[in-house]
Amino acid sequence: MNFTSIGDLAMGLQMRQQNQQLKEHLTRLSSEVISGVRQDVGAAVSGDFAALSGIERGLRTLEAYKLSTGEAALFTGTLQTALGQVAEMGAGLGVPLLAAATTANPVQVDTLAYTARQKLGAMVGALNLRVADRYALSGAATDTPPLAGAGTILSALQGAVAGASTVSDIADAVADWFDAPAGGGGFLDVAYQGAAAGLSPFLLGEGDSAELALTAADPRLRAALAGVALAALLDDGLLGGDTLARGQIAERAGTWILNAEPGLTALRAELGTTEARIDEAATRNSAEVAALKIARNTLIGADPYESAAELEAVQSQLETLYTLTARVAQLSLADYL
Template identity: 50%
Template structure:
């Protein structure tokens, strides 16, 4: 009988080859066990990557929409906060201005006017809110402050009312300043620093977008600033010495704030509608991303039981190989001949 044998060197190389193969298998199975993903994706999809590529493309798009909806939600929530702060101030001071205007007491008029002057600063600061390096109410020009400032408004109104000697004259002059169209030298030209174009709409879902057209040029905001300006002008000395005229201006200011409060509420409702639309889109996107993630896992996920079984089998093979190698290394000629 003929025997086929291999030399010691060849046997050593053979053991090394087996060991390398087992180590590679061990690393692959360990990676699959820890990541939960198959190492050989080509085998997992049977060489057809179209479905997996489509899922990955959709997940990438949904991630972009998630960023857009988060940004849009932050913007709308911030605008809502600015409008809410403005509405609270307007609601708070309007009754006091009306009371002072009807009562006509010099002390009451002065107190209400100075309180309105301070609240005027607070309202302008709220409307000039800046979030993530973007002004909220500047339209497309998000790097420009929407309102020059409360003092800037009063400085611009000073020459406008300079020749007015009656309360109605002051009220009409201030109204003409705020209602003047672009190019008329009024609020839109001297105070509003934003863009006439609204902020570009956010793409919040496939085929869906949400736009916010509210700016500091909106009539609701202009009417609010107009009414506050009237009281602030009284605080700064307009119609000095005319107690009745000053009281009448405060009364018109209070009436204007009540009307502006309704307009601000309507503006908040528009922003709230956009918020609801953005939230609904975010919910749909999250649900779709979850479904696609589950489907992707079904394709590429490694079965934990099968992987653990294969890993244990490889470990056993490695241990067996090491035991055989150890025994052969101790084999002597005397043991071989025995």
């Protein structure tokens, strides 16, 4: 019988090689157990990366849509809050103005005129909101506040009513100033500082987008501001000394404010519809991401139970190799003899 033996040096090299191979195998299995993804992706897809590439591209695209829908949700949510504040401020002023006009109480009219001035400033501030470092109601000019200050608006209105002497003339002058088209020297030229074009649509998905074209120049917002501005003019001494006429102006202002409420409600309802579309798109995209991740895991996922069993076997082999190496290292010629 023939026996083949190897020398000590060759045996040492062989054990080191086996040790290295087992360690590499151990590292690969440990990574697969932790990540749940096979290390050799090429073998997992049999060299055909087309399906995997499509899945990865879909996931990256959906990640971009996730950012866009998140920003759109932030915009619409903040806008809804601002419009709610404007509506509440108007609602809290309209009825008291009508009541003051009915009682013809000059002190009450004066107090409400002062309140109207304060609320006009607050409404302008609410509409000049910034979301994600962009002005939401300036249209395409997102780096510019949409409205000039309340002082600028009232100064322009004082000039508009300067030649008016009756309640009707004053009310008509204020209404004309707010309704004047661009170039007519009214609200759109003096108060509105944004762009005529609306904000660029937010992409929600493949072929789906949400358009937020609302600006502070919207006629419904101008109507809400007009009634409050008319009442605020009384705080500047409009028709001073004529208690009856001042009460009639307060009545007109209160009526305008209440008449503007349905428009604000419709505006908030439209915004709510957009919010619902954004939420639906975000839910749909999340479901698609989950489906793509399942498909990717089917292609390149590592079986956790199989990987764990192999890992246990490799650990056992490595321990056995260390034991044999230690015993071989203790061998000597003296012990053999």
